[in-house]
Amino acid sequence: MDEAGLAARFEEQRPHLRAVAYRMLGSHAEADDAVQNSWLRLSGADTAEVGNLAGWLTTVVSRECLKMLRTRRTRREEPFGDTEAEPPAGGHDVSDPEAEVLLADSVGPALMVVIDNLAPAERLALVLHDIFAVPFDEIAAILERSPAATRQLTSRARRRVLSATPSTQVDINRQRQVVQVFLAALREGDFDGLLAILDPDVLLRDGNAELLSGGAALMRGSRAVGAHALTFSRGARFVRPALVNGAVGLAIVPEGHLIGALGLTFKHDKIAVIEMIADPERLRHVDLAALGP
Structure with a gap:
């Protein structure tokens, strides 16, 4: 595909990529930077074998956001092992699909402060899975973790957000x-x-x-x-x-x-x-x- 055609397909994906980046970074300026970096990656890559360009670009912009989050933060992430998800705190079933929808619907500007307290990997996993329905195995590849560890990471992030969210927001x-x-x-x-x-x-x-x-x-x-x-x-x-x-x-x-x-x-x-x-x-x-x- 020539550069003009590639650029046109990228522009089709730009609103989605910007939405992904903004929910991870909480900054319109940084989201635009991440999206622009993903275009630079795309324009210099061999995409002949890419069957799902939207998924490929989501992965690229997610990795850009992860790098930016890690650069931004001064504290280190807590380690997570490849074990099953921890039991839900306070009796709340974080594996309940309804809870996932509830959390995804409640993530707006008012909750960006809460999400900002998550470690970079937690934040990426939560946003990609609970808001954009990216499968755990794809998120695991981005984070270089196992799908089981990624599922645990997301469950822990979801509990932290729900516990910190006022009931009027939930x-x-x-x-x-x-x-x-x-x-x-x-x-x-x-x-x-x-x-x-x-x-x-x-x-x-x-x-x-x-x-x-x-x-x-x-x-x-x-x-x-x-x-x-x-x-x-x-x-x-x-x-x-x-x-x-x-x-x-x-x-x-x-x-x-x-x-x-x-x-x-x-x-x-x-x-x-x-x-x-x-x-x-x-x-x-x-x-x-x-x-x-």
Whole structure:
């Protein structure tokens, strides 16, 4: 394949590679560097025998991230042997597939601080397996460990993240259900449906106002907020769930371009606060990928 064709195929993979790199590194700038380094590796490699270019590039960018993480850190990793996974702490079954999905859904900007405390190998294994569904044997090849040791590594990392995550962050599935009900009512123009999912004292506020109170209050009360929301029902087809400030919220993405978001606060399975966000800097922290279909 000529260089132009290779470059075109690489650009097709760039969003995925950048998502992988960002979740490992927690830095957009470093993620871009890792992706660029993976292009340099690709452009200088003989890929004639590569059957799965996407998988090959994921491996390359993962190794770049691992090198960057190891360079960044000053502490050494704890050794792990080729043994079976340790018993789950506190009775939590970390091998439960539902627990894996729960963790993967909850990994957004609010949890990057928690993940940053993991050792480089733990971080890579957790991100690749629990978020991007990379098989253990492929991760093991990157880490130069056995699949059994890699599985143990991931289980330990998952326990550390779950134990350090506030319960309000872990309950992503419940938040998602509430948001789906709200979004369905909005799309259908169902006023009664909106009233059912909004807290009676729900507050709508301007999240871009730099006030100590957290934003200027625009209106309060389920009937007023619900009626206001219905004025945007025709545009609801451009709205999709996303992680906003670590909780499930809504992103406004006409033609795939993020132009705004709604940060939500929940109370007793109802929406208690709706925060409108349009500032480009704040929108950079809206995580669309984590709640993709």
